[in-house]
Amino acid sequence: MSPTRRLLGALALGALAAAPAAAQQYPTRPISIVVPFAAGGPTDTVSRLVAEVMGRDLGQNVVVENVGGAGGTLGANRVAQARPDGYTLLLHHIGMATTPALYRRLPYDPVNGFEPIGLITEVPMTLIARPDFPANTLAEAVAVMRQRRDQLNYANAGIGAASHLCGLLLMSRIEAAMTTVPFRGTGPAMQEILGGRVDLMCDQTTNTTEQIRARAVKVFAVTTRERVSALPDVPTAAEAGLQGLEVTIWHGLYAPRGTPAPVIQRLSQALQAALRDQRLITRFNELGTAPVAQDQATPAAHRAFWLAEIEKWRPLIQAAGQYAD
Template sequence: MHANRRQTLAMLTGLGVGHAWAQAGYPNKPVRVVIGFPAGTTGDVVMRILAPLLGDVMGQAVIVENRPGAGSSIAAEAIARARPDGYTLLLSTTANVINPSLYPGLSFDFLRDLTPVTMLGEAPALLVGHPSLNAKSLTELVALAKTRPDSMSFASSGNGTFTHLYGELFNQTQGVRLTHIPYKGSSQALTDLLAGRVSLLFSPASTVMAHVKAGTLKAFGLIGRQRLAALPDVPSFAEVGIADFESALWFGLNAPAGTPADIVERLGKDLATVLARPDVRAQLTAQSFNTLPGGVAPFADLLSKETGKWSRIVKAANIKPD
């Protein structure tokens, strides 16, 4: 009897069934999602909307843990070193594919040591300017900047942040020379833009939405794949023929490399179930967050392309972190 049982198990394992049996109990304890930024930031708000609903679908609690520092590299390294069993995940974002170029001494390789699970969506960004700028559209703004080399500026929330890199991308792709003015955070950058001390700012849409609606800032273009319902008249960069600005501040889930494929698939499907709910989409839209198609393959493709793109921008502009 024991021999027959061993023979049957060996046969099933050879067919790949034994592995499926080994994971059949997943999840049998809480799943933890680590965020590399403080509470209240975009990713944190989004994940705290999704976590309890994902927990309902999975049948286990989904716990959100903030572990900020080093532009999310501390959190990413922790996940890269975690057990690849599907119980410890990273809420990844644009910073995770920028950091390898800024910090070449990182002790882990984001693309190698973390496996993509699925995309969640993106927080579109806006290029906004002071109302005194003599331009009504993105095309006019580019033309104006070309006539005023080195005399127009853009603010950022610090060297190496995505608000800085988008400005450098704009310079490199449009043949303009906007002067970079870095700040220690977005609050003072926005204050100086409103006061007219700087000309432009690339910013998450949610941060500047109220000022655009009030007319105290002018929105020239949207970074993202679709227009914002709250600002339907603001076109995307792609719509006016400017490439390389399709990807805004995106968010996804990554697991440690080596996490079994069936667990990765289960996580992706359960998240897709949550994101398909109309009430969830409504909550995320209220946060200026657009959901995107999920799945391992499209997310892996995005990570590869984004890593290459930002590496080229960082090298061309010789960007050094603060």
């Protein structure tokens, strides 16, 4: 073997040896979790609860960074383009499954640009309205929506957001299209609902439960097959007479494509530890949700679920003919 080849071989072996060593030392500095929505929204709430507990397990601060806009794609792009070293992560919801169908052009690959780390929670949604909305039950609300469709505003966090998907399904089921008003997140949209400047919104229980309990908004139904333990008096849409309005919003944690496998595994271990934390479980329950089972908080289970969700939502979005670009 020539000296040049021996040198190249030695350098390659050295690089391979250095990668596991670096992964074993990981993390040595704070980690950033990018949330692709505004602060105060449901995904932000989930992220901050998880980040705090993961940080204790990892021995480093885990900081949440809100990068909202463009239906979550700005924040996702930030992570897809980040160095794959485990220090910049993405916490996203069901939008990771709908983006491939909603966007025909993106600066990143919405599937192959990320490494899944694990699922976190599956959150029910609620159909809520401003406090002085002229209806007290879902049947009454549907009648108002059908009669005054041109006069009503439905808030969402942009095309592809969970609130947008729920709204599409709602308007399809009641056969009435309202005026949609997009915001940079459901946190700002909630403020408009509370102020009576927007009429209706679908949002996750992590963002609505406390407002519902305080009677600051009107609630008509939850979008699950069974009632939510945190809101036992709120009927399901089916119970209230509207069939087919079933939407739950799952959240998962991602790293940029190419992040070393040992780093992914360490992050997954920290995530699993966080989801076993009793204080986090209690807080999730208070917000109307719960952590996923431990075997779902793994890279393999997350990937399989994610790909299945992409195939589930693709034909529905294509049939609607609505694109975000």
